[in-house]
Amino acid sequence: MIEAVGLTKRYGAKTAVYNLSFQVRPGTVTGFLGPNGSGKSTTMRMILGLDRPTAGHVTIGGHPFRELPNAPRQVGALLDAKAVHGGRSARNHLLSLAQLSGIPASRVDEVLGVVGLQDVAKRRSSGFSLGMGQRLGIAAALLGDPQVLLFDEPVNGLDPEGILWVRNLMKMLASEGRTVFVSSHLMSEMALTAEHLIVIGRGQLLSDMSVRDFIAANSAGFARVRTPQTEPQQREKLTTVLTEAGGRVMSEPDGALRVTGLALPQISDLAHEADVRLWELAPHQASLEEAYMQMTQAAVDYRSTDDQLAGFQQGPQGALPGQLPPGSAPGAPGVPQGPPQLGWYAPPPPQPGQPHPGVRGSVPAPPAPVPADQNPYAQQAPEAAPAAPPAPAPAGPAGPGLTKNDDSTPGSDTPEDAR
Amino acid sequence: MTTPSTPAPYQQHPGVPGYVSPVPLRRATLLDALASEWTKIRSVRSTIWTLGVMVVLVVGFGALIALALRSVDLPEGESPVSLGFVGVLLGIIPVITLGVMTIASEYGTGMIRTTLTACPSRARVLAAKGIVFFLLTFAITLVATALVSAAISGILGGSTAGSVWLGATVGVSAYVALLGLLALGVGSLVRHSAGAITIMIGVVLLPLVMALFMMSEGLRDVQQFLLEYSIPSQLAIFYGTPMGEDGPTGWESLGLMGALVALVLGLAFLVQHKRDV
Numbered sequence A: 001m002i003e004a005v006g007l008t009k010r011y012g013a014k015t016a017v018y019n020l021s022f023q024v025r026p027g028t029v030t031g032f033l034g035p036n037g038s039g040k041s042t043t044m045r046m047i048l049g050l051d052r053p054t055a056g057h058v059t060i061g062g063h064p065f066r067e068l069p070n071a072p073r074q075v076g077a078l079l080d081a082k083a084v085h086g087g088r089s090a091r092n093h094l095l096s097l098a099q100l101s102g103i104p105a106s107r108v109d110e111v112l113g114v115v116g117l118q119d120v121a122k123r124r125s126s127g128f129s130l131g132m133g134q135r136l137g138i139a140a141a142l143l144g145d146p147q148v149l150l151f152d153e154p155v156n157g158l159d160p161e162g163i164l165w166v167r168n169l170m171k172m173l174a175s176e177g178r179t180v181f182v183s184s185h186l187m188s189e190m191a192l193t194a195e196h197l198i199v200i201g202r203g204q205l206l207s208d209m210s211v212r213d214f215i216a217a218n219s220a221g222f223a224r225v226r227t228p229q230t231e232p233q234q235r236e237k238l239t240t241v242l243t244e245a246g247g248r249v250m251s252e253p254d255g256a257l258r259v260t261g262l263a264l265p266q267i268s269d270l271a272h273e274a275d276v277r278l279w280e281l282a283p284h285q286a287s288l289e290e291a292y293m294q295m296t297q298a299a300v301d302y303r304s305t306d307d308q309l310a311g312f313q314q315g316p317q318g319a320l321p322g323q324l325p326p327g328s329a330p331g332a333p334g335v336p337q338g339p340p341q342l343g344w345y346a347p348p349p350p351q352p353g354q355p356h357p358g359v360r361g362s363v364p365a366p367p368a369p370v371p372a373d374q375n376p377y378a379q380q381a382p383e384a385a386p387a388a389p390p391a392p393a394p395a396g397p398a399g400p401g402l403t404k405n406d407d408s409t410p411g412s413d414t415p416e417d418a419r
Numbered sequence B: 001m002t003t004p005s006t007p008a009p010y011q012q013h014p015g016v017p018g019y020v021s022p023v024p025l026r027r028a029t030l031l032d033a034l035a036s037e038w039t040k041i042r043s044v045r046s047t048i049w050t051l052g053v054m055v056v057l058v059v060g061f062g063a064l065i066a067l068a069l070r071s072v073d074l075p076e077g078e079s080p081v082s083l084g085f086v087g088v089l090l091g092i093i094p095v096i097t098l099g100v101m102t103i104a105s106e107y108g109t110g111m112i113r114t115t116l117t118a119c120p121s122r123a124r125v126l127a128a129k130g131i132v133f134f135l136l137t138f139a140i141t142l143v144a145t146a147l148v149s150a151a152i153s154g155i156l157g158g159s160t161a162g163s164v165w166l167g168a169t170v171g172v173s174a175y176v177a178l179l180g181l182l183a184l185g186v187g188s189l190v191r192h193s194a195g196a197i198t199i200m201i202g203v204v205l206l207p208l209v210m211a212l213f214m215m216s217e218g219l220r221d222v223q224q225f226l227l228e229y230s231i232p233s234q235l236a237i238f239y240g241t242p243m244g245e246d247g248p249t250g251w252e253s254l255g256l257m258g259a260l261v262a263l264v265l266g267l268a269f270l271v272q273h274k275r276d277v
Helices: A040-047 A090-101 A106-115 A130-142 A160-175 A187-193 A211-218 A232-244 A264-273 A288-299 A376-387 A398-402 B030-042 B045-068 B080-109 B111-118 B122-156 B162-190 B193-212 B217-229 B231-237 B250-274
Strands: A002-011 A014-024 A029-033 A055-060 A075-078 A148-152 A179-184 A196-201 A204-210 A222-226 A248-251 A257-260 A280-284
Touching (some): A002 A040, A014 A204, A029 A040, A029 A160, A040 A055, A075 B111, A090 A106, A090 A130, A090 B111, A106 A130, A130 A148, A160 A179, A179 A187, A204 A211, A222 A264, A232 A264, A264 A280, B045 B122, B080 B111, B080 B122, B080 B193, B111 B122, B162 B250, B217 B231
Parallel strands (some): A029 A196, A148 A179
Antiparallel strands (some): A002 A055, A196 A204, A222 A257, A222 A280
16 A cells, blocks of 8 residues: 655756645556656655655555665565666676565576566676566566565556566556556556556646546547438537537537537437437547546646748748647647537646546545645646647637536536636 | 456455565565675676776786886885885776776666665665675785785895785775775765766875975975875875875874765765655
C-alpha cells in the first residue's frame, strides 16, 4: 500500500507536483498516467525517498521509504532503464544490488532467467538496446521479491513480445497480492494492464478511479444517428426534434449526428413520431485513450504544432495568410451548415486547478479547492486557457451548453466560474 | 471492456500483507554494502586502467631514474629510495581519477538512484565506497612503492634506514590512498567527474605552483607555508627530503590529510542526507 498525502515538490520556481494525494492498493495493477512533464517520475522518486517533498509526505506500508525496515525486500523499482553503469555486465550489476540488499547471489541468476537475459548476462550493459535495458531494470526490481513494485515506463523500447510479457508480468505480480504501480503515457497499454488509474496533469491529481469508471466519467457515451443522406431536410427535422427534447446534437464529419443526453430508445421514439427514417442508430463507448486525451488535454505542457517551414516558403503561399495559429486544432476549419461540428472529444476538459469531480472523496486531505495565492496554477490558468482545448473554441454558441452533463457523464459538469 | 469484473484479490484477504516472499529474509548490513562495492569496483574497467597506470608510473619512473643516476653520487644523507618520489607524484593523478569516478560515475549514469533504492541509507553506501576504495588503493600503492623501492635499491645499492623504507612504502601508500579518499569526498559533493577531478588536480598542484611565483619579500611567509604544506611537499617528507626546514613530519602530514578527509567526507555525509538524487 502506497499512500501519498498532499505531496508537493518545487524545483526553484517550477512546481513539479502539487498537493497530490492518492493511495495505491495491493492486489491490483494501478496505472499512473499523465502527459510528459506532468510529474509522474518526480512522484515516483518521492515515493522512493530519492527526492524530498517540499510539502506533504508519502509512505509505503505506513513508513516513509527511507525509514522502512529492510527496504529492498519490501519495495522494488524500475526508474530508468539507462540508470546502470554501462561498463558493468548485467550479472555484476544485479549481483552488486543483491549484495547490497542482503539477497542470496543465486537470486541473481533467477531474475536473469525471468527477464530472459541469461544469455547476455556477461555482456557489458552499454551494448544493450533500450528493450534489454528495460528487462535489466525489471530484473533489478524483482531481485528482492518485494511486496511493492514501482515501474516507470516499463514498456518503453520493448518489442511487442516484450510488451505482452510485461503486461502479463504486472498482472501476475498483482494477482499474488502485491502492490503494482506502473506509470505510462501509453493509454492503450494501460487499458490492457491496469485495473485502477491515477491520472495527473501539471503535477495535480486529475482522477483516481477504476479504469471502468474512468472511461464512464470521462468519455461521453453518445449515440450515432444517421438519416438517409438523400433527404437532408429529414436530418434537420430530426435535429430540431432531438434538441427540443433536451438532447444535444452535433454533426460528424461524415454527415452522421452525434447525440448526447438522450437514451437510444428515446431517440428512436422521437424519430418515429417525427416521421424520420433512421439508417443508423448506434451506441458509442469511448476508449480509454479518448477518455484520457479528453481529460488531460488542458494539462499538456508540450504540444506539437505543424512544421510550416515558414521561413523557407517561396512566393505567395509563403506567409500562409489566414492560417490558423499553431495550437488550434484539427476539426476547427470548415464548420458545416446545420449543427455545429465539434472537436473530437465531446465534453470539456477539467479546468486546471480544479480538482476533478471524480477524485475519490475518501482520500485523506483531499485536494480541495486551494486559495488562489497558494495554488501555483491559479495564476497560470488564464494563460493556459487559450492554448488549451481546441474543442470548445470553435464550437461557438454550443460551447457553454456542452458543459452541462448528460446521463453518462455525471461528473463532467464544470462550473463556469472555474475560469 | 478490458478490465475483469472479478473483485480485486486484496479484497479476498483483507488485513494481511498480500505477498510473502520465499527468499530468506535478513537485514542488510555494512558488510553487505562492502561486498556490493567490491563487486562494483572490480567489475568496471576504469579501476584496472587507473590503478594499472598508477603502478606503471610509480615503478617505471622510479626504475628509469635509478638507471639514469647509476653513475652519479647521491647528495649526502639522501636515501636512494627517495628517487621513487617523482613516480608517486605522477601516480597521484590516476588515483584521484579513480576516487572521483568511484562515486561520480554513479551520479553520471543514474546508477545512484538504483543503489539508493536498494539501500536507502546514504551513509552506509558512502562509507562502504570509501572503505573499499581506500583499502584497494592502499594495497595496490603499497605493492607499487615496495616494488620500486626494492628496484631502486637493487640498481643503486647502498644502505637505507628502516624508517625511510617504512615512510617510502607504508607512509606514502597511506597518504596517496587518503588523497584518493579526499577525491571521493569531493566527487560525492560535486557529483560530476570532470569537475571533481579538476578541483582535485588544482588542490594538488596549485599551492606549489603559486608558491614558486611568490618572489616578493612580503609574501615570504605565505610562500614558506605553501611550500611546506602543499601536497607534493608533504609527500616528499616521507622520503626524508622535505622542501622546508620546519614543516610537518611524515606522520603529522598523514594526520593532517586524515583530518582534511574527515572534514570533506563529513560534509558529504551531511549533504547527501539532505540532497535529492
